[in-house]
Amino acid sequence: MAPFNWGSWGLFLAFGYGILTFFAYGIIAIYRGTFFRRPTEKEKLELFLGVAARDRFWDLSKSWAGLSHRFLTLRNGFKFHYVTSNGFENLAHQKSHKQLVIFLHGFPDSWAIWRHILSSSSIREASIVVAVDLPGYGGSDSLKKYGATEVLEALTEFIIKIRAECGMDSPEDEAHSRKVIIVGHDWGGMLAFRLAAEAPQLADRYIIVNGPLVSLMRSNIHLLTESSAKLFKTFLREPWRSRSLLLKSIQTLKPVIRQFRRSAYIFTFQLPMPLVRYLGSGGNYSFLKEIHRLSVGQADKFTLRDAQESMASTLGPSAEECESSTENGEKYPRSVREREKSGNFGDIASYYRDGAAGGVWHKSLETISALFNIWPEEPRRTSSGTGMFDMTPGALKANATIIWGKSDLALDSHLALEGIADYLVHGSQLIVLPRTGHFPQIEAESRSALEKAVEWAVHGEKGDVGSMVQSEYPDAKVVVRK
Secondary structure, eight states: OOOOOHHHHHHHHHHHHHHHHHHHHHHHHHHTTTTTSOOOHHHHHHHHHHHHHHHHHHOTTSOBTTEEEEEEEOTTSOEEEEEEETTHHHHHHSOOOOEEEEEEOOTTOOGGGGHHHHTOHHHHHHEEEEEEOOTTSTTSOOOSOOOHHHHHHHHHHHHHHHHHHTTTTSGGGTTOOSOEEEEEETHHHHHHHHHHHHOGGGOSEEEEESOOOHHHHHHHHHHHHHHHHHHHHHHHHSTTTOHHHHHHHHHHTHHHHHHHHHTHHHHHTTSOHHHHHHHHHHHHHHHHHHHHHHHTSSGGGOOHHHHHHHHHHHHOOOHHHHTOOOTTOOOOOHHHHHHHHHOSHHHHHHHHHTTTTTSOOOOOHHHHHHHHHHOSOHHHHOTTOOOTTOSSTTOOOSOEEEEEETTOSSSOHHHHHTTGGGGOOTTOEEEEETTOOSOTTTSHHHHHHHHHHHHHHHTTSOSOHHHHHHHHOTTOEEEEEO
């Protein structure tokens, strides 16, 4: 009989951890009474208000706070849904001096996670804002597979087409005075990191909010596990004389252990799809509601409005909104209407199942050509002088401003940030918000600080971004400045 290899053991342990976590979530839900009690009056009101929130966010015939719904169709027929400034067509065809800001959300949200930032008059007066639903989320089409190539190819083509519609690469803008800023959170931040490393031409500034740089996290996990293993081996040689090394070995692994505990939900996404779908909807959406409750930082600040808007953002358009249409007669694609019936959790969990984070991106010839046409002289564009073949895997080749909520419950700050300076180019910063969690754009204390960072970018990066953030969040710390 052939021996087990480490790959098989890894899959077995991952599956076991996923099953254990799945049942742990179920036990917690049963303990809290989620499965057996009837909806409270508060929950009934929340459901009623949630219907109203879905109508506000997803009815294509209505604008939201001065933003209108639009669709963009790719070469293969895939349709992206996004909201953008009213009069987008006029802005695109006129000689506008406005910057372009593209917002990328994360799990388990949609464009609406940016609702507080999108309301900023200062940002909207100086820029054309575009908040897009990632594939499989909100009102955007579904993909057959959510691997790195599939997701990044679709997202890159979307950004290139939006740039073209806004005239960002037109001959009239030869001086490149107009800038493109990409703002990403969580999965949107992870994808933004990959674009900044592998397609830096797409934007002049990447603002990344609590999104992991996968190559850095892998490197830090590897270093810590290797160091811990060496200490443990030394302990095994002389256990009585080197007992302190056992403790040091365990202490070294603490960040890795913390991350595995925080990432427990990811292992449940590797289970058979019926279980994954049930996790997203079972117990009256108890799993999603818990994520939303934690998004505001403090439970006592999670209002009824927060609850209904968060669920409306995650669930996307209802059957009623799927019947609405834009002024141009466009409707949500068929896959969105199908997801409304079966739920979209299978799609958004497939980002984790199919390896969108760390898989190889096989660029198509069309993508390579389009990226070259944006800026043929690539080396001149990276202010650090890093070339296209930088030896550090995942090293960025475009300016980045990282805003990090240190009290993140999903990502361990040590693994996510230790050594990040080695991956950044000149003109980049890391700003840490000490009392903020995983959702700075939602938490009341930090969203104005993030707004200041975006304002700084759209107003020409005048002054010091750290000082601007500190004007709203005095305890913010600029940890890295290159």
